[in-house]
Amino acid sequence: MGLKSGDDRRKGRPSGRPSGKAGAPRGNRQGQGQGRQGGGAVMGPGMAARRAAVIVLRAVLEQPDEAPQVDALLADATADLDDRDRGLARAIVTATLRRLGSIQHLLAQLMERGYPRKCGPLEAILVTASAQILFMDTPDHAAVDTAINLARADRNAAPFTGLANAVLRNVVARKDEVAGYDPLDIDAPRWLAARWRAAWGESQARAIAAALRHEPGVDVSVRGPAGAWTERLDGVALPLAPDSAATQTVRLRTTRGIEELPGYAEGAWWVQDAAAALPARLLHVQPGERVADLCAAPGGKTAQLLAAGGQVAAFDRSPARMDRLAANMRRLGFSPERHVVNLATVAPEKIRGGPYDAVLLDAPCSATGTIRRHPDVAWTKRPGDIASLADLQARLLDCAAALLKPGGRLVYSTCSLEPDEGELQIARFLERNPQMQRVPVAAAELPGLPEAINAAGEVRTFPSMLPDAEPRMSGLDGFFAARLQRKS
Numbered sequence: 081m082g083l084k085s086g087d088d089r090r091k092g093r094p095s096g097r098p099s100g101k102a103g104a105p106r107g108n109r110q111g112q113g114q115g116r117q118g119g120g121a122v123m124g125p126g127m128a129a130r131r132a133a134v135i136v137l138r139a140v141l142e143q144p145d146e147a148p149q150v151d152a153l154l155a156d157a158t159a160d161l162d163d164r165d166r167g168l169a170r171a172i173v174t175a176t177l178r179r180l181g182s183i184q185h186l187l188a189q190l191m192e193r194g195y196p197r198k199c200g201p202l203e204a205i206l207v208t209a210s211a212q213i214l215f216m217d218t219p220d221h222a223a224v225d226t227a228i229n230l231a232r233a234d235r236n237a238a239p240f241t242g243l244a245n246a247v248l249r250n251v252v253a254r255k256d257e258v259a260g261y262d263p264l265d266i267d268a269p270r271w272l273a274a275r276w277r278a279a280w281g282e283s284q285a286r287a288i289a290a291a292l293r294h295e296p297g298v299d300v301s302v303r304g305p306a307g308a309w310t311e312r313l314d315g316v317a318l319p320l321a322p323d324s325a326a327t328q329t330v331r332l333r334t335t336r337g338i339e340e341l342p343g344y345a346e347g348a349w350w351v352q353d354a355a356a357a358l359p360a361r362l363l364h365v366q367p368g369e370r371v372a373d374l375c376a377a378p379g380g381k382t383a384q385l386l387a388a389g390g391q392v393a394a395f396d397r398s399p400a401r402m403d404r405l406a407a408n409m410r411r412l413g414f415s416p417e418r419h420v421v422n423l424a425t426v427a428p429e430k431i432r433g434g435p436y437d438a439v440l441l442d443a444p445c446s447a448t449g450t451i452r453r454h455p456d457v458a459w460t461k462r463p464g465d466i467a468s469l470a471d472l473q474a475r476l477l478d479c480a481a482a483l484l485k486p487g488g489r490l491v492y493s494t495c496s497l498e499p500d501e502g503e504l505q506i507a508r509f510l511e512r513n514p515q516m517q518r519v520p521v522a523a524a525e526l527p528g529l530p531e532a533i534n535a536a537g538e539v540r541t542f543p544s545m546l547p548d549a550e551p552r553m554s555g556l557d558g559f560f561a562a563r564l565q566r567k568s
């Protein structure tokens with residue numbers, strides 16, 4: 081039964097859409113620590129973490145178009161917290177975003193008239209508390225009590241603590257019903273569900289949505305054969321590397337912090353999803369070859385190209401991301417050339433070091449293939465983003481082709497599930513560039529994953545691939561990669 085309290089309501093939203101209400105706090109760290117809040121409530125255990133989660137969710141729900149990446153919001157909101165609270169805040173945010181469609185669907189039924197106007201962070205408080213009740217190990221009473229305290233501590237939300245209490249008690253009562261919600265129709269944003277159905281068909285769209293419900297484990301790329309590292313890192317080697325002399329993937333069973341693991345400090349490996357490791361391998365870089373890594377930061381693929389023995393020049397538009405690349409390369413003991421440049425506007429002949437034997441273009445994209453690791457992507461991207469990104473990718477591809485020697489190889493990749501950023505992008509590129517041809521990927525290059533090669537010889541991975549009984553050990557990011565060659 082729906083709850084009603086007061087007439088002055090925002091209208092309920094269709095399931096699975098952020099509200100778009102203005103006025104979310106940005107980078108507001110005030111009062112996150114334990115202690116007395118503006119509304120007079122005392123912060124108890126776990127409150128600071130939950131308050132930080134509410135701040136992040138409020139920004140995503142209320143200003144999805146302007147919200148910076150959730151990682152940046154979280155870093156800001158948790159800057160004053162200890163490691164334990166920081167971890168709890170991250171876990172709440174991730175669980176909330178991963179199942180936001182289900183949570184909003186249930187809350188819309190429980191609050192038939194929508195949220196009251198001027199209710200401050202009430203929606204963010206209710207969705208984060210619901211995530212704890214429905215999808216985390218938090219005891220129900222702890223999730224409800226802390227949510228009520230958070231509401232009480234906010235001037236605008238305080239008048240609605242009675243409503244919050246009643247709604248959350250109903251969330252507790254309807255747990256079983258939520259367990260039956262459909263992953264595609266309820267958890268995925270409607271526009272994405274429609275696009276996945278149109279591009280990949282009903283069954284693949286369902287498999288994608290089902291896979292996105294699970295929190296993935298960590299994959300790392302190790303230099304050379306995975307062999308000894310599977311034991312040292314408590315993981316399994318994924319049989320995807322065509323040339324294990326360069327890098328191979330180990331999927332970790334452990335949930336220990338990355339920096340505590342053997343080999344991290346010595347730079348023996350780096351975190352990289354198994355699918356993200358495929359494009360650089362398809363270039364088959366030979367020692368001494370001149371390689372341009374376009375859109376390189378933060379450098380996961382740069383490291384692979386260097387590990388293969390290439391003389392690598394890394395290019396990226398963002399100085400801040402290039403700083404991260406430099407730090408990552410230092411830990412790994414690599415020192416590629418680095419150039420900060422906007423490749424969409426620069427004349428290719430102005431780019432230093434060319435022509436190149438091989439070019440990797442890991443283009444900026446909608447990142448819908450990474451939703452299992454970054455569930456915020458589902459709620460902060462818009463259909464219009466895909467068209468503008470496809471336009472940028474086309475310009476970057478033309479630049480990449482112009483940097484190649486005759487006979488030079490190009491691998492283009494995106495972590496998107498959108499054909500416009502993958503298959504269709506390459507078809508259009510080949511029409512524009514008759515001097516280029518596709519070099520199909522052979523099944524032998526992707527041992528253990530032949531189903532990822534499409535009829536044109538391109539690589540297309542889905543989150544539903546590499547299934548395993550243990551959810552943490554299954555799945556792949558959604559990636560597209562095509563290999564091309566300059567004829568003359």
Ligand SMILES: C[S@@+](CC[C@H](N)C(=O)[O-])C[C@H]1O[C@@H](n2cnc3c(N)ncnc32)[C@H](O)[C@@H]1O
Pocket residue numbers: 374375376377378379380381382395396397398401421422423424425442443444445
């Ligand atoms: C998908 S990320 C690259 C990830 C990287 N290849 C890796 O494996 O770690 C895309 C990158 O493209 C860069 N980028 C976006 N537009 C660009 C442009 N016009 N010129 C150069 N770099 C650009 C972004 O700064 C971002 O670092």
